[in-house]
Amino acid sequence: MPKPLMDTYSPPNLNFERGEGAYLIEQSGETYLDFISGIAVNAIGHNHPEAVAALKEQADKLWHTSNMFRVPGQLELAGKYCRDSFADRVFFTNSGVEAIEASIKTARHYHFSKGRPDKYRIITFTGAFHGRSYGAINAGGNPKYLEGFGPKMEGFDQVEFGDHDALRASITEETAAILIEPVQGEGGVRALPSSCLRGLREICNAHELLLIYDEVQCGAGRTGRIWAHDWAEEARPDIMAVAKGVGGGFPMGACLATDEASAHMVIGTHGSTFGGNPLAMAVGNVVYDKLTAPGFMDQVVNISDTLRRSLADLRDVYTGKIEEIRGRGLLIGLKLKDGFGNRTLVNKVRDNHLLVGVAGDNVVRLAPPLIINEGHAREAVTALDRALDALQPEQV
Numbered sequence: 001m002p003k004p005l006m007d008t009y010s011p012p013n014l015n016f017e018r019g020e021g022a023y024l025i026e027q028s029g030e031t032y033l034d035f036i037s038g039i040a041v042n043a044i045g046h047n048h049p050e051a052v053a054a055l056k057e058q059a060d061k062l063w064h065t066s067n068m069f070r071v072p073g074q075l076e077l078a079g080k081y082c083r084d085s086f087a088d089r090v091f092f093t094n095s096g097v098e099a100i101e102a103s104i105k106t107a108r109h110y111h112f113s114k115g116r117p118d119k120y121r122i123i124t125f126t127g128a129f130h131g132r133s134y135g136a137i138n139a140g141g142n143p144k145y146l147e148g149f150g151p152k153m154e155g156f157d158q159v160e161f162g163d164h165d166a167l168r169a170s171i172t173e174e175t176a177a178i179l180i181e182p183v184q185g186e187g188g189v190r191a192l193p194s195s196c197l198r199g200l201r202e203i204c205n206a207h208e209l210l211l212i213y214d215e216v217q218c219g220a221g222r223t224g225r226i227w228a229h230d231w232a233e234e235a236r237p238d239i240m241a242v243a244k245g246v247g248g249g250f251p252m253g254a255c256l257a258t259d260e261a262s263a264h265m266v267i268g269t270h271g272s273t274f275g276g277n278p279l280a281m282a283v284g285n286v287v288y289d290k291l292t293a294p295g296f297m298d299q300v301v302n303i304s305d306t307l308r309r310s311l312a313d314l315r316d317v318y319t320g321k322i323e324e325i326r327g328r329g330l331l332i333g334l335k336l337k338d339g340f341g342n343r344t345l346v347n348k349v350r351d352n353h354l355l356v357g358v359a360g361d362n363v364v365r366l367a368p369p370l371i372i373n374e375g376h377a378r379e380a381v382t383a384l385d386r387a388l389d390a391l392q393p394e395q396v
């Protein structure tokens with residue numbers, strides 16, 4: 001059989017044809033409860049009628065002009081992002097990694113424009129994931145992602161996650177910024193305590209560094225607040241990259257920044273052909289309105305508390321298999337005990353018609369749509385229970 005796709009992924013033998021809220025429907029007609037939602041993307045569920053209507057309406061009018069011309073939907077959505085956050089300015093992208101690239105460029109250009117071109121180094125953390133561009137794999141520092149792609153890029157200093165002394169020691173006159181995920185996603189669903197975010201803010205103030213949050217995965221309401229760092233109000237960033245959930249499934253992202261941090265991002269410094277395209281903006285506006293509707297975030301907090309209580313009960317039943325339940329809100333990690341395989345569990349869970357994902361550090365990752373209810377939570381816990389019951393130690 002010809003294999004026209006690069007072998008960068010190995011999906012299971014399923015063909016999903018339709019989505020409906022928290023469910024995906026396979027060609028065969030079988031339904032699966034989707035508790036990974038395209039990796040924390042389908043925030044308001046699949047096939048949301050208002051998002052579909054907005055996309056269709058825009059599709060009938062205008063698809064694309066490029067940023068050579070004004071895109072009204074950009075002004076509207078950027079206005080909403082700025083209204084509710086630390087940010088004063090927004091640059092729209094098509095993906096998370098582009099939002100990260102824009103963030104890194106904004107931080108470096110800030111110091112450059114203040115007469116400090118030598119101040120370009122960025123501090124990042126072990127277990128970080130910032131995307132797969134050349135810049136982002138160097139920022140993320142994961143040796144597996146760097147190997148085979150030429151020399152390592154200068155300008156990133158990686159510090160052990162949680163090692164405060166190492167962090168302080170790594171700051172030099174050349175440091176421009178600290179880049180961190182308030183909740184690490186790919187690295188193993190590890191939430192940073194609010195006190196740590198506040199500590200980072202203080203360090204940045206003391207050393208004239210910019211604080212960059214990567215909220216590509218943990219933002220867009222995932223943790224029960226619109227942005228994950230809203231849980232630590234005093235720890236606002238200067239720059240933030242968002243994507244995944246903000247488009248609800250339509251590819252889009254954004255780099256948000258303060259006036260101060262972005263003042264030098266002027267004509268010629270950055271650009272994108274597709275970023276902030278009218279179709280993306282039509283959907284992005286609906287998604288943001290849904291996430292910020294009165295009571296929506298309270299519901300996310302409630303359902304995540306309910307789900308987490310049930311998962312804690314599962315952990316008590318399977319103490320020999322589950323080490324801990326971690327993460328924040330509806331970004332949840334089940335860390336398995338040594339000897340048990342997260343991929344094996346994900347496959348067994350899928351056999352029980354529940355879709356979940358893996359993350360680093362032997363973690364099974366749950367990132368359901370934010371619209372799930374108690375019935376969905378119960379269904380998921382039942383499927384996890386069955387799969388955990390059947391889970392055997394890995395053969396070595």
Ligand SMILES: *Cc1c(COP(=O)(O)O)cnc(C)c1O
Pocket residue numbers: 095096097098100129130131132181185186214215216217218243244
């Ligand atoms: C997914 C992700 C990215 C990259 O986003 P893409 O849209 O895949 O480019 C960057 N940072 C974090 C934290 C992510 O989870």
